[in-house]
Amino acid sequence: MQSINRRKFISSTSISLSAMLMNTLSQDSSNPEDTIENFKPFIKKDNLPNPVIIESLSMFKRDKNWFIRARSKDGIEGWSVGHPSKTELSQSVFTKVIAPFMRNKDARKIDRLVDQIFLSGSNYKMQGQLFWVQVAAAEFAILDLLGKTAKLSAANLLGGQKRNKIDLYIANNHRSKNAEESLRRIIKSVDSINAKALKIKIGGRMKVVDSIPMRTEKLIPKVAESLGKRCTLYADANSSYTSVKKAIKVGKILEENGFSFYEEPVPFDYLSETN
Template sequence: MNKGRRTFIQKASLAGLGGAALVGNAAWAASDQRDPDLSDLDEILSTPVLNTGRFDRPIIVKSIELLRFGDNFLCRVRSTDGAEGISVSNNMVMTHLYPIFVRRIQPFFIGKDLRDWENLLEEVYVHDSNYKMQNLAFWVPLATLEFAVLDLMGRMSGLSMGQLLGEVHHPRIAVYQANNYRGRSAEESIDLIERNVRETHAKALKFKVGGRMSNNRDFPPGRTEKLIPLVRERFGDEMVIYADSNGSYTAEEAIRIGKLMETYRYDFYEEPVPFDWYPETLEVARALSIPIAGGEQEPSMRNFRWLIGHNALQIVQPDIFYFGGMIRSMKVARMAAARGMECTPHISGSGLGYLYMMHFVSAVPNAGPYHEFKGFNKEIPLECATSSLSSEDGVVQVPSGSGLGVEIDPDYVKKHTLVSA
């Protein structure tokens, strides 16, 4: 029995204990009246993540640079003793957000000791009322800086990013092939999904259902109900299958579609209702036995605490860019572990997002069995001595070198110019 099937069975047992599904805002009100004990989650949130044991001297930030070449953004951090780290941002988002990095984040960290990174995360959040920008606007620029900081600290210590987060549990990661063919018929979609899966030899796949935040509209009409059985029939019983609605449904419709997935033995159902419909997410989770996944769009640690504490999600999916970095995301993974849940992070955007995701997953003991793969960015010239950075029979080797574990071509870096705002 594969791990996804075990999660399904565990969820079914929990659903049986949970009683009848609650409806709409009544679910939120009722849950507030009988909040479970979340003290274990609060203890996790107060426990440090970052491994600073090898740093016996201050690591003082001398400079932070945001560099741009076309639509590619690099962050370069240097310390007063000459150490350097570099990161590649979520370029699709940073083209809109770079002024926040330059004006709000960059100045705050100059002169700070990077060993105190976790406390600095809390301080910069409230500094100059930055908390008012909580969401992608603030968290993506901050994650961009954190990844450069982790690269710097890794190069200083000889540790990989994963080792800076804790013990490496997964040096190799099995991938699922992500597909998005909304707008095409079920028949067209299934052929394209199969082509993608065969290229990577993945043992798991995920495809899109519904119309994306569409209030129950399908795209095109009737596609989802045809495609759900087609995918199982095409790939057989051994394939692990995930489906993502991107918040397409009301709770009632999400439950109806979820029951169809249960008929065809799907392994998780992602974001069945809009991500910030918290009581409706709880309602769907209680009505179905298929595990509910979510968290890609969630910006709030407090809301993750609620979703995990109330079992509204069974698989948590923080996006390490959208949620502000690996440190914050690891706290979510640890809360999930405390409640017997898996963490399967979402990965967004362009740049080297898949590399950051792999390092994060390598250190998550409760990582799901398969993780998202859409192929690696070939536009950024780099070398990696410890991994081919490709899917080999559905498995990717995590780079084991210091920091990010890759070397970006210095000539490519030189093409970038300093960003000011």
């Protein structure tokens, strides 16, 4: 296995990365070459000819659930539901960073606002799940606000409904169970919603090959035999394999058993191993 030297990698890329970030942040938003300004807007102004100014973004909690309210200066409100556990951890990102940034902005420019909040100040240094979960909660509430202002469904607001229904896939996490018990639970979950696609968890997660020896090698053909004709099959290793040789070996087993997708075989920050 060829390992990546993190110190060497950071040293060799820090200068070019810093230059790239500084160049991006220093661009004038009025510059016609600015990619943010060149985005094709998601929201058609034909449906919203007048500015929809965001008066406030507020957060509420009831039991273990979080709710976000976007209110315009016209008094119209949009709502969204925040991620239960991640909102609990990062609520200050919403109240101290996202809500103040969005205040007094034109909600019709939501696509640009999402990018601009990332570049504003030093917000890009906070990028990650706890930042983007809160941005997403704000974005959904703002889209609901726009839909209510335009008296349109979210689908029509964003260009029109594409279909009346979608097939569902179901994922599971039974790594602590042996292959036989995992299969029983997987079949039960597929039956519960008549899923057309299935993602199973293989490996032991985050650099652990398997918590139960050989579970992965046993589970893959069992799932293929039991559900391969009913479902499109996916597998997620969640960064289980630090050995590229092992990751490829598992990949070949998946391929032999008709799996369509193999997610994150090696740790996601192992760049050379991923390549």
